[in-house]
Amino acid sequence: MKLTVEATDGAARTGRLETAHGVVHTPAFMPVGTAATVKAMTPEAVAATGAEIVLGNTYHLMLRPGAERIERLGGLRTFMNWRGPILTDSGGFQVMSLAKLRGVTDDGVTFRSHLDGSAHTLTPERAVAFQHAFGSTITMVLDECVRLPTERATLERSLDLTHAWAERCKRAYVARPGHGLFGIVQGGTEDDLRARSAASLTAIGFDGYALGGLAVGEPQATMFRVLDATVPLLPADRPRYLMGVGKPSDIVGAVLRGIDMFDCVLPTRSGRTGQAFTHAGTLNLRNARHADDAGPLDPGCACPACAGYSRAYLHHLVKAGEILGAQLLTWHNLHHYQVVMAGLRTAIRERRTAAYAAAVATEDATTEEPTTPS
Amino acid sequence: MKLTVEATDGAARTGRLETAHGVVHTPAFMPVGTAATVKAMTPEAVAATGAEIVLGNTYHLMLRPGAERIERLGGLRTFMNWRGPILTDSGGFQVMSLAKLRGVTDDGVTFRSHLDGSAHTLTPERAVAFQHAFGSTITMVLDECVRLPTERATLERSLDLTHAWAERCKRAYVARPGHGLFGIVQGGTEDDLRARSAASLTAIGFDGYALGGLAVGEPQATMFRVLDATVPLLPADRPRYLMGVGKPSDIVGAVLRGIDMFDCVLPTRSGRTGQAFTHAGTLNLRNARHADDAGPLDPGCACPACAGYSRAYLHHLVKAGEILGAQLLTWHNLHHYQVVMAGLRTAIRERRTAAYAAAVATEDATTEEPTTPS
Numbered sequence: 076m077k078l079t080v081e082a083t084d085g086a087a088r089t090g091r092l093e094t095a096h097g098v099v100h101t102p103a104f105m106p107v108g109t110a111a112t113v114k115a116m117t118p119e120a121v122a123a124t125g126a127e128i129v130l131g132n133t134y135h136l137m138l139r140p141g142a143e144r145i146e147r148l149g150g151l152r153t154f155m156n157w158r159g160p161i162l163t164d165s166g167g168f169q170v171m172s173l174a175k176l177r178g179v180t181d182d183g184v185t186f187r188s189h190l191d192g193s194a195h196t197l198t199p200e201r202a203v204a205f206q207h208a209f210g211s212t213i214t215m216v217l218d219e220c221v222r223l224p225t226e227r228a229t230l231e232r233s234l235d236l237t238h239a240w241a242e243r244c245k246r247a248y249v250a251r252p253g254h255g256l257f258g259i260v261q262g263g264t265e266d267d268l269r270a271r272s273a274a275s276l277t278a279i280g281f282d283g284y285a286l287g288g289l290a291v292g293e294p295q296a297t298m299f300r301v302l303d304a305t306v307p308l309l310p311a312d313r314p315r316y317l318m319g320v321g322k323p324s325d326i327v328g329a330v331l332r333g334i335d336m337f338d339c340v341l342p343t344r345s346g347r348t349g350q351a352f353t354h355a356g357t358l359n360l361r362n363a364r365h366a367d368d369a370g371p372l373d374p375g376c377a378c379p380a381c382a383g384y385s386r387a388y389l390h391h392l393v394k395a396g397e398i399l400g401a402q403l404l405t406w407h408n409l410h411h412y413q414v415v416m417a418g419l420r421t422a423i424r425e426r427r428t429a430a431y432a433a434a435v436a437t438e439d440a441t442t443e444e445p446t447t448p449s
Numbered sequence: 450m451k452l453t454v455e456a457t458d459g460a461a462r463t464g465r466l467e468t469a470h471g472v473v474h475t476p477a478f479m480p481v482g483t484a485a486t487v488k489a490m491t492p493e494a495v496a497a498t499g500a501e502i503v504l505g506n507t508y509h510l511m512l513r514p515g516a517e518r519i520e521r522l523g524g525l526r527t528f529m530n531w532r533g534p535i536l537t538d539s540g541g542f543q544v545m546s547l548a549k550l551r552g553v554t555d556d557g558v559t560f561r562s563h564l565d566g567s568a569h570t571l572t573p574e575r576a577v578a579f580q581h582a583f584g585s586t587i588t589m590v591l592d593e594c595v596r597l598p599t600e601r602a603t604l605e606r607s608l609d610l611t612h613a614w615a616e617r618c619k620r621a622y623v624a625r626p627g628h629g630l631f632g633i634v635q636g637g638t639e640d641d642l643r644a645r646s647a648a649s650l651t652a653i654g655f656d657g658y659a660l661g662g663l664a665v666g667e668p669q670a671t672m673f674r675v676l677d678a679t680v681p682l683l684p685a686d687r688p689r690y691l692m693g694v695g696k697p698s699d700i701v702g703a704v705l706r707g708i709d710m711f712d713c714v715l716p717t718r719s720g721r722t723g724q725a726f727t728h729a730g731t732l733n734l735r736n737a738r739h740a741d742d743a744g745p746l747d748p749g750c751a752c753p754a755c756a757g758y759s760r761a762y763l764h765h766l767v768k769a770g771e772i773l774g775a776q777l778l779t780w781h782n783l784h785h786y787q788v789v790m791a792g793l794r795t796a797i798r799e800r801r802t803a804a805y806a807a808a809v810a811t812e813d814a815t816t817e818e819p820t821t822p823s
Contacts, residue, residue: 111765115772117753121638139742140765148743148761156757347772366514367523379491383530388520391514392486398721398772 076140076255076282078212078314078335082424086306088332089423092314094212096126096160098151101314101335102419104326104412105130105162107343110139111155114343115401116409124378124406125413128160128212130338133205134169137187137195142208150210160212162338164256165202165244168287169320171220179219192247199243203256207249215285216244217249217258223291230263237261238275245279255282255354257316263288264297266304273308283336284313290320295328302332309333323352323415324439327432342412348406349393353411356441358386360404365390378410379403450587450656451631452688452709456798460598460707463797465690468586469627470526470534471501475688475745476710476793477701478700478786479504479536481717485529488717489775489785492531498752498780499787502534502586507579508543511569512562517580518783524584534586534630536712539576539618542661542693545594546621556688557608573617577630579742581623589659590618592633604637612649619653629656637662638671640678647682657688664694665724670703676706683707684811697726697789698813701806715809716786720779723767730815732760734778739764752784753777 080090092099106113106121109132113121118226120127130172131151136142139334151161169370170176174195183198202217218237221229241258248256258281262268269286276284286305286349289298302317308316316336317329326337342352353373358365360372368386380389380403392400415435422431454464466473480487480495483506500822505525510516522528527534541558548560548569557572558759558793576591576647592611597602607619615632622630632655636642639755643660649657650658660679663672676691690710693702716726723734727747732739734746742760756761765776789809796805 110769110771111762112771112773114777117773117776118757119753136804139769140761141644144741144761147741148759154759154762225771230461323529366517367521383492385519385522385528388485388528389531391528395484395513397484397486398775399491401772402489402776434573 076253078283078312080311084423084426084428085328085331086224087419087423087428088333088335088422090335092335093253094160094255095251096118096212097126097158097334099113099160102312102330102416103128104416105336105338106409107162107338107340108155108157108338110135111145111151113405113409115347115398116343117403118155118267121157121251121409122408123161125417126159126222126244126409129157129163131161131163131209131211132166132169133202133209133360134162134166134173136163136209137166137205138190138193140297142205146208152210152294155357156258159207162210162213163206163211163215163390164318165215165217166197166205167217168220169204170197171222179236181239183217183218199240200247211260212254213283214248214254216241216256216281218256218261218287220288221263223263223288223293225263227265230265230268234261234272238279241276241281242279244409245281253307256420257281257283257285257314258285259318260287260305260309263286264293264301269301269305270308273305277310283316284309284315285318287318289317291324295325296323298420298435299328299332302329302334306333322439323412324436326415327419327435331421331428331432342408343405346408347401349404351389351411352408352439353406354438357437357443360386360389360393361391362443368419373411376411376414378407380407409427450627452657452686452745454685458797458800459705461704461802462707462709463707463794466709467626467627468534468629470586470737471532473501473534473710474794476704476790477502477710478790479710479712480783481506481712481714482529482531482535483714484509485519486699487624487783488718489721489772489780491777492529494780495531495783496533498783499791500783502709503531504538504582505537506539506543506584507576507583510537510539510541510583512564512567513581516579520582520584524582526584535583536587537580537583537585537589538692539589539591539593539614540571540579541576542594544571545596551653552608553783555613558593561629562599565823566616574621575612576620577621586628587657588628588630590615590630590632592661594662595637596665597637597662599637604639604642606637606640607644612646612653615650616653619655626671626694629658631655631657633659633661634679635662635684638675640665640675643675643679644682647679649745651684653684654686657690658683658692658709659692661791663691664699664815669699672699673702673706676703676708680707684789685717697786697811698810700789701793701809704797705802705806717779718780720782721775723774723778724782725763726782726813727776728812730812731817733817734760734763734774736764736817747785748780750785750788752781754781
């Protein structure tokens with residue numbers, strides 16, 4: 076797996092990540108395909124938005140349909156009919172957020188499935204083995220995701236565990252050409268702990284470095300401060316991935332600070348609840364003011380939802396709970412995100428990233444009220 | 450609106466129905482787009498299955514988003530981005546089956562909306578006016594749909610009302626080139642009442658003739674007997690439409706008896722509940738036996754669901770309640786139905802309709818158990 080940085084603008088950079096399953100142009104946004112599907116989208120539609128890599132969730136997939144089954148069926152890419160690369164997380168974050176956690180020991184985490192209550196254990200070795208079974212292009216190490224805010228002592232203990240697990244993941248990982256294993260820098264919003272984490276992980280050595288535990292409720296300025304302090308400590312020749320981020324304004328700000336990769340459920344989840352990201356800000360299609368609007372969702376957008384349908388129709392679909400509403404709004408949102416990423420890549424080459432980022436952040440600050448009667 | 454019969458085989462016939470919004474090759478199956486969307490399908494996907502005409506439900510559309518709104522937004526075809534012709538029903542059937550019926554008078558029916566309990570009236574004139582507002586290519590008359598079985602005297606009174614309403618619809622209907630108004634033959638399973646209905650309606654004169662009140666629980670043989678008795682009484686130069694039918698075996702049997710047009714929720718609704726129509730019969734994708742099956746849904750099918758995905762994956766999507774499962778199975782089912790229709794059109798030209806119909810009916814008789822544990 077090889078990252079070629081082709082242009083920079085301050086800390087921002089654009090380039091190509093070459094993988095066994097295709098090239099990813101960075102900065103890149105990865106749509107979330109939790110249960111082996113980007114919800115409400117065919118893989119052809121996902122690719123048509125411009126996405127080159129998708130994310131899968133190990134926690135969900137190990138529970139259903141199961142890692143061994145996916146392996147027997149040819150791996151995750153074959154299973155879900157996605158031709159490009161796939162990054163899978165380690166399951167650590169979902170164990171914290173979705174499962175009924177039973178305990179964390181030095182060995183790993185035990186938990187009960189949110190689906191059927193069955194008991195499971197996730198260790199660094201098992202997390203890597205699951206991702207090998209999936210045939211993941213990019214494997215993520217298992218980290219401990221502590222709930223923030225927490226005491227500094229707790230954070231320090233968690234960091235030590237995370238680093239020990241990262242080392243075990245590295246040992247368990249089987250290197251293959253065009254595949255990679257990413258470490259995850261933790262440390263909350265403590266700059267010195269982030270620095271310690273970056274040092275520990277780069278000492279172990281990974282194919283890429285993620286930042287976890289951000290965009291979990293802290294102010295955006297705090298996240299940006301952590302990025303300012305941490306990103307320069309990461310190797311320049313490896314991709315940097317900001318996990319679970321975020322709104323368009325989060326993404327452009329993080330790219331300005333040197334991040335290459337993102338994932339977030341926001342465009343897909345919002346699409347299923349009637350929210351649309353547009354060049355005029357975030358719209359809520361449930362709102363009555365769209366009911367008679369014959370205009371497109373976003374006049375500046377070339378996606379199928381904007382090309383073929385009125386806001387009035389999308390409003391109708393959302394109000395009626397029609398699946399097509401989720402399909403079209405998800406498509407639009409993913410397209411919008413990919414347009415932002417393409418805009419960033421061009422802006423970096425043209426050394427006007429700050430101005431582009433400011434424009435996107437201004438758009439993103441315009442948010443329609445959640446719901447009005449209709 | 451012009452029907453050209455190009456070939457016949459016994460009572461079966463194939464041809465072209467030319468409308469203001471495109472040609473429909475008959476026998477034709479119309480996917481149901483109740484609320485201005487064929488559920489879980491983009492219009493492009495509907496067209497890609499081979500469908501040339503879709504159906505909309507006046508009852509649903511008059512309640513939400515409203516007929517006047519659809520008219521202001523350019524009509525139903527523009528609203529839902531469907532380029533081909535649209536047939537709309539009159540709302541009479543749904544008033545009986547979905548709404549809280551308040552009363553039937555000579556003037557029309559009063560009912561409460563199943564959405565919000567609001568009171569509404571549907572008269573022959575209003576049913577036609579709504580369909581004019583939609584810009585429907587084919588308008589259906591308002592008929593009374595009595596629940597069967599019922600006493601003969603009730604059926605006779607209902608028939609008189611239906612014929613009086615049909616005449617009022619004809620007067621209210623504004624003829625436009627390439628558009629049409631269809632009458633609806635009722636009479637339950639009484640051959641003589643069907644004959645009386647056919648005589649009354651042909652005396653009024655319509656652009657096409659539908660048969661209503663069939664496939665509502667009676668044995669298939671009874672429905673076929675009614676068709677045998679009634680279809681010959683309808684004008685040969687006008688399209689014949691069997692409403693709400695049906696399973697593939699119903700359709701091929703009805704085509705053998707001279708029917709040209711069909712609509713049914715079965716392929717779309719089944720697709721959303723994990724049922725698939727295949728050349729090997731009806732499959733239930735929820736069943737555990739599909740969980741490790743790497744083969745396609747239907748090896749003989751060229752639809753996207755069969756080309757790109759395994760039964761195991763479809764099983765996973767259905768079990769996980771993923772929208773993509775509904776999308777792919779609906780696509781497959783609509784594709785399968787259109788393949789059956791195309792097969793019928795070819796078989797009629799080649800004068801082997803009975804053999805083709807028998808083969809489809811045999812396939813259709815193979816039905817997987819509804820659900821087994823997984």
